[in-house]
Every structure is written in structure tokens, then in C-alpha cells.
Amino acid sequence: MKHLIILIFILLSAAVYAQDSCNITYGLRVDPYKPYEWIDDNGVPHGMNVDLLKQMAKKAGCTYTITPGERDELLYKLKNNEITMMSISPIPEADQFAAYIEQSVVIYRYAVNRIDDPPIESMEDWRGKTVLFMKGSYTDSYLQKHKDEYNLNLISYQNHIDMVEDYLAGRGDFFVASLPSILNLPKHYEIKICGFPIIPTIYGFAMNKTNSALYARLNDAMEELKASGDYFEIMKKWSRSKDTPLWHKYMIHIVLTVVLTILLMLLWNKSLHMRVHQKTASLNTLTGLLQMLLDVLPEQIYLINSNGMPVWSNAASSNANFKIELISNEIEQAIVTNKSFETKLFLDNTETWEVSGIILEKGSEPLLIVASNITEKVRQRDELLVLDRMTALGNMAANIAHEINNPAGLIMHNIDFLQKLSNDIHKNLETPDPSRRFAGLSWIDARQEEISAHTIITENILRIINTVNDLKTFSKKRDDAYALVDLKLILNDSVRFVGYFVKSFTRNFTCRIDEPVAPVRGHAQHIEQIIINLIQNACYALTDSEQAITCSLSESEDGKYVVFSIEDEGCGMSPEVKQKAFESFYTTRKNGTGLGLSIVASIVKEHWGHYILDSEEGEGTRVRIFFPKETL
Structure with a gap:
């Protein structure tokens, strides 16, 4: 016990320290990418990304360091967690490991050719042409995707200087690059930008997905920057590079x-x-270009006049479930008090929206509304937090198992020794005097009680060991050594195992098997865990020992599944509880862990099955598990 308390104290202290300490290692490109980021001749970093990094770190309570490097080198370091963050556009290579902090910055690409060449007016002029571009960039992904559509001959480069010099030497028909990259080329190059901007993409900060806690912290800091208006001041400052x-x-x-x-x-x-x-x-x-830029953004943007009415909105505002009328009170209050606001809305269709109202100091329209659908971001953040919790639970369970299994093993060893000793005494003892009492019982009764006590102690010690081992393996991946199993045998074994438990809750427990029941492919121990968890949950739902629990095993009407069903006459679930019942760590029971149904859902998914939950508050609950049937 002493060791366990010390271990818990150390774990809690480490968790608190890890939560408070916060340092950001930011990877900054050595090749200039004005106005977003570059390093001057004195080695000092500048640009919009640098200003955002400083303010975001301040809001999050973090320190930061800047590490220069080539783009591909920084991507490699981000993938391996050697740096915390860098700025990129989403590309398939990075999407495997990167999580993006939304900044709402859109970067366009342009087709660029020689001064004397005819202009490139549209994508139709690309057909059959040789195009130069930067390898590994978002342009790379886009051109590879449309290569066959326009019959393109593609040539990639590692840096812009080599690409442009090869192009001016006669290689290729034109090259494609972002506007910041073009503006940072040497001024003596005889090239011109053709046509309208193309290939728009979001650009901003990216982090490794495994760094979930810091990702959530910096996401919140970015949201605070937007709500306070500091983000838009930085955007305005760098909307055009000073040396453009x-x-x-x-x-x-x-x-x-x-x-x-x-x-x-x-x-x-x-x-x-x-x-x-x-x-x-x-x-x-x-104006049209600005409208096009704003229409690309996924956020809904409104300009509100002094009467609280929208006078302008972007394209996204007409295609989403969020309506400006939902925040009419907040708009009115912001205009009256001349203060910005931020709020979250949870719509009936389970969408989560984050809304910022930003006071504009000039113009007849005093308020800008930015509404973002953060449903997916919240879901990803919750999944990352659950993953962290499950990993922590697995580590704690390993230490608890060590502390429990050792004394349990000693108890088992000594119980076996005492049983052997008792058997030998019994064999060598002459016929005992019937008048003598042993622990208040006759010799025969005492002997029977001894055998029963040994059996009970042994079974319960084994139960403790098995339970701790199950908890220890909870957050680990279960083995997938599946085989054909008989659900009838598994159900009977499970019912026998929890029989003592069920009797303490109800006198009306029945189990029915409707023959025939085909075998399924699965893991017998894992399926047994499903059945035991569901039976225990049904018992906890009862409010009276006369209420019934009914288990059944049958084949589905369409003949594709074997269905295990358990129905109780207990308290039932409200719609809110029903919706969250299978989420990890969610429980309505005072001493519950919230892991039982979460484990059930995970195992069912691993067996290629599905489940259906039917419940009404005060009317009881029925859970059906569908296992794909496999014929011999």
C-alpha cells in the first residue's frame, strides 16, 4: 500500500509538471518566404508567422525557440517530433502525421513565363506543356493529380533559384509558384506573371498529431488571438511585405x-x-478577387450594420446549418457595449460552432462575425484526449497489477500448502471423537466447510488476478488470433461465471438459445468479456430483485448474423445518456469507471459486427450484438 501511494504521488506530480511546462520549437524556412517568414542578413527572423508565434506562445503561457532549416529537413524533423511546429500547406506527405492549426490564410499559385512568350490565359493553355515546379509542395500534389487530364510533362526542383535559371536557359514552357516565392526571386529575372491566381490552398501552422495536449493548448491560444482582434492586426500588418x-x-x-x-x-x-x-x-x-478569396474560406463571415442586420456575407454562409439569427442577442449586446465576444453553439444536429464577434473601429458596419464549424476538430481533440487517458490508464494498471499479483500469488501458494497439509492430517488422523468440536462444528461439517472455504478463496483470488490482468491489457491492442468459436458454449460459460453476481440482484434471470446457431469467427475470451459486461450492466440497472433479465442467442432474420440479446426491466436511459452510453469514461454509476460499454463497442468493432441499443427512461433497456455468421 505504501508503495502504491508513493507511485500515485509521483505520477500525479509528473502529470502536473508536464501540463505546466510548455516550450515550442518552431522550424523556420531558411529560403525567404516573404511576407510569411524569412531571416535577414543579421540572422533575425521576421514575418507574419514569427509575429503569430510570439503572440500565440504568450497566450498559451509557453516559451519558444526558432530553428532554421530547409523545408524538407523541417518536415522530417516535424514527423519525428524533433521540432514542435512549422508552417506548410496541407500535402498528402504531411497529412499522415500532421494536425493543422487553422489560420484562415489562403495562398494562390501563378503560372509564370518569359517576358517575350505569349501569355497563359487559362488552364486550357496548359495542355501538352512542360511545367516546372517545386518538389513536395502543394503545387506538386495538384499537378500530379491533373497530369493526365492536361497531358502535362512535369519537372520538379528542390529550390526556386535552380528552377528559374533552368527555365530562363530554355527548359520547359512555364513554371508554377506561389506569389511570395515569385516576389522573392532576384529582380533582374526577365519573367512575367500570367493570368488570374490559381490553386488556392490554406496555409498555416502544423504540428505532429501525437503532441495532442500542446496542440489543444495552442489551438485555444489561436482562438483567443482571433477573439481579441490581435490576429487580424497581424494579418493587416503583413498583408503586403514591406520590401515588396x-x-x-x-x-x-x-x-x-x-x-x-x-x-x-x-x-x-x-x-x-x-x-x-x-x-x-x-x-x-x-473586389471580385477579394470576394473569391473570402468565398474559399470554410468559415461563415458576416458584416453587421449598426442595426444588427447583416449587409454582406461570403459563400459559405448560405450552405451551413448555422444561422445568424441564433446569436441575435450577442450581436445586439456587442453593438451596445462596443465589445467583441466569443461563444460556442451546440446545434440540434450535433454540430459544434465557434462564433467570434469582432468590433470594427471604422466604417458604418461596426461588427464582423466569423462562425467556424469545429465539430470535427472537437471530435479529433476528444479522441486524442481519450487516447492519452487510456495510455495513462494502461501504465497505471501495470503498476497496480504488479502490487496486487505478487501478494495474490503468495496467497495462492500458501492456500495450496494449507490444503495439502490438511489432507495429510486428515489421512493420518485416527477416527475423531464425535463429541469434539472444531470451530464450533463437528469433524465432518468442519471438514466440508474447510473444503468449501478453500474453493471460494481460490476462485476469488483467481478472479482478482484475471480482473487486474484485464485492466492491465485494456489500453493495449488485443491479439487478433481469431478462430471459429461456438457462441452457445461461450454464453453458457459466461452465465456460470457471473451466476453468483446475478443472484444478488434478481431472482428472475433466464437465458434462451434458439437453435440452430452457426459458429462465428472471433476470440472466445473477448466475446465472453462482452457478455459478462452486458449482464453486469443489466444487473446495475435493476431497482428491484423481482425485475427480470433475459438473455438470448439466435440467428438474425436475414440469416447473416448471430445475435446475442440482453434485455432488462430496470431504470432505462434518457436520450442524453443513451447517446453517450458507449463513450469511454462516461458513466452514470457512482463508482463506475465508464469503461465497460466502451470495451464492448471496441471488441464488437474488432469482430466486424455492430450493436443496437434500445432504451427508454423507466421502461428498461435492450442491447443486441450482431456477429457476422460464418458457415462451416
Whole structure:
């Protein structure tokens, strides 16, 4: 007992320390990727990702270090947990191990060719062409997917400089790259960007899926940045890199054009109108591009006027279950108090939505609403937390098993010795005096009680050992050495095993087998665990010893399954309890662990079966387990 208390104290202390300590090792690309991240000549990192990292670490209460490296090198380190986080677009290579922190940043790619070559207006101009691109990038995945559709000849490179220099030397018809990559190329290259932006993709922070606790912590920090408005300030700051050279190239021409237009305004009125028309068309084009950018985002975005009514929304807002009317009270309160807000909504269709209301200091529309469907993110986070809990439970169970199995083994050894000693005494003892009493009993009665006590002690010690071993293997993968098994024998053995337990809850327990029952492929011990858990749960649901429990085994009407059914007349379940009944660690029993039905669901899935739960509060419960039938 002393050792167990010390062990629990050490485990709890380690868990608290692990939770409080938080350090982020961020992998930053050495090749410049302005305005998102780059390192200047003095070795100082800059960019939007660096600012977001600083603020996110501050919100999460973490420290951070920055490790430069090539993109492929950083991906390898992220996969092997040598770094905590890096910034990438989702690619199949990383999706196997990466979890993404949503930043709502969209990066477009462009087709780029030589100054003297004809422009590339659409994807139809790609057919049969030789295209250069960066290996391992999101562009790589996209081009590989559409290679046959457009009959493309693809050539990949490890860095942009080699790619562009080969292209200018005459290799290929054009190359495809992101706008930040293009803007960071040397200015003397004789190239031009063609057409409209293509291949949009989300870009942002990525972490290893195994680092679930820190992932949840940083996700919450990013959500706080968005709710406070700090995230959008950083986005606005870096919306155009400070050293982006595009405006330099055109500023003089724009100024000269404006001056010339003013001087000739009276003489060339018609020309002026044409120029105004052209400017309006350009503005409409920019507005269209901005709308396209916002329509790509999965979030629903609304612009709210001072009367609390939406005056603009993106495409996602018309295709989801969330409606702006659901937060009318929050909108009204935000406008009145001039304060941002953040809330979560749980819709009837089990979707979870996170809604942020951000106060805008300028303009006639004072409020921006961003609504995100986080149902899948919540589910993944819950699964990761359950996995962590089950792993911790397995580690604790191993230590508990060690502490229990050793004394249990000693008890078994000594019980066997005492039984042998008693048998030898009995054999060598002369006929005992009938008038003598042993523990208040006659010799014959005492002998029978001794044999019964030995049997009871042995059975219960074995039960303790088996139970601890089951708990020890709970979080480990069960072996899959399946064979054809007879469910009739398994059911009979299970009922005998829990017979003593059932009698303490009900006097009306029946078990029926409807012949014929075909064999199934499975693991006898695991199926027995299903039956025992369900019988025990049925017993716990009873409120009176006269209430009945009925077990049955039969084949399904369609002949495809063998069905084990257990029905009780107990307290039943409410709709809320019924929905969560098979979730790990969920229980309504005071001393329950919430593992019984979770184990049942896991084993049924491993046997390629399924289950159906029918229950009404106050009317009892029926659970049916369907095992695929296998004929001999």
C-alpha cells in the first residue's frame, strides 16, 4: 500500500509538471518566404508567422525557440517530433502525421513565363506543356493529380533559384509558384506573371498529431488571438511585405498618368470618362478577387450594420446549418457595449460552432462575425484526449497489477500448502471423537466447510488476478488470433461465471438459445468479456430483485448474423445518456469507471459486427450484438 501511494504521488506530480511546462520549437524556412517568414542578413527572423508565434506562445503561457532549416529537413524533423511546429500547406506527405492549426490564410499559385512568350490565359493553355515546379509542395500534389487530364510533362526542383535559371536557359514552357516565392526571386529575372491566381490552398501552422495536449493548448491560444482582434492586426500588418517591389515599378507611371489626366481633363473629357470607366472596372476586379478569396474560406463571415442586420456575407454562409439569427442577442449586446465576444453553439444536429464577434473601429458596419464549424476538430481533440487517458490508464494498471499479483500469488501458494497439509492430517488422523468440536462444528461439517472455504478463496483470488490482468491489457491492442468459436458454449460459460453476481440482484434471470446457431469467427475470451459486461450492466440497472433479465442467442432474420440479446426491466436511459452510453469514461454509476460499454463497442468493432441499443427512461433497456455468421 505504501508503495502504491508513493507511485500515485509521483505520477500525479509528473502529470502536473508536464501540463505546466510548455516550450515550442518552431522550424523556420531558411529560403525567404516573404511576407510569411524569412531571416535577414543579421540572422533575425521576421514575418507574419514569427509575429503569430510570439503572440500565440504568450497566450498559451509557453516559451519558444526558432530553428532554421530547409523545408524538407523541417518536415522530417516535424514527423519525428524533433521540432514542435512549422508552417506548410496541407500535402498528402504531411497529412499522415500532421494536425493543422487553422489560420484562415489562403495562398494562390501563378503560372509564370518569359517576358517575350505569349501569355497563359487559362488552364486550357496548359495542355501538352512542360511545367516546372517545386518538389513536395502543394503545387506538386495538384499537378500530379491533373497530369493526365492536361497531358502535362512535369519537372520538379528542390529550390526556386535552380528552377528559374533552368527555365530562363530554355527548359520547359512555364513554371508554377506561389506569389511570395515569385516576389522573392532576384529582380533582374526577365519573367512575367500570367493570368488570374490559381490553386488556392490554406496555409498555416502544423504540428505532429501525437503532441495532442500542446496542440489543444495552442489551438485555444489561436482562438483567443482571433477573439481579441490581435490576429487580424497581424494579418493587416503583413498583408503586403514591406520590401515588396511591385509598387515601385508602377508608382511613377501612375503619378504621371494622374497629372496628365488633370492637365488634359478639359480637352479630353471623353478620354477621361473612358479612364474612369477603366478604373472602375479595375476596382470591380479587385473586389471580385477579394470576394473569391473570402468565398474559399470554410468559415461563415458576416458584416453587421449598426442595426444588427447583416449587409454582406461570403459563400459559405448560405450552405451551413448555422444561422445568424441564433446569436441575435450577442450581436445586439456587442453593438451596445462596443465589445467583441466569443461563444460556442451546440446545434440540434450535433454540430459544434465557434462564433467570434469582432468590433470594427471604422466604417458604418461596426461588427464582423466569423462562425467556424469545429465539430470535427472537437471530435479529433476528444479522441486524442481519450487516447492519452487510456495510455495513462494502461501504465497505471501495470503498476497496480504488479502490487496486487505478487501478494495474490503468495496467497495462492500458501492456500495450496494449507490444503495439502490438511489432507495429510486428515489421512493420518485416527477416527475423531464425535463429541469434539472444531470451530464450533463437528469433524465432518468442519471438514466440508474447510473444503468449501478453500474453493471460494481460490476462485476469488483467481478472479482478482484475471480482473487486474484485464485492466492491465485494456489500453493495449488485443491479439487478433481469431478462430471459429461456438457462441452457445461461450454464453453458457459466461452465465456460470457471473451466476453468483446475478443472484444478488434478481431472482428472475433466464437465458434462451434458439437453435440452430452457426459458429462465428472471433476470440472466445473477448466475446465472453462482452457478455459478462452486458449482464453486469443489466444487473446495475435493476431497482428491484423481482425485475427480470433475459438473455438470448439466435440467428438474425436475414440469416447473416448471430445475435446475442440482453434485455432488462430496470431504470432505462434518457436520450442524453443513451447517446453517450458507449463513450469511454462516461458513466452514470457512482463508482463506475465508464469503461465497460466502451470495451464492448471496441471488441464488437474488432469482430466486424455492430450493436443496437434500445432504451427508454423507466421502461428498461435492450442491447443486441450482431456477429457476422460464418458457415462451416
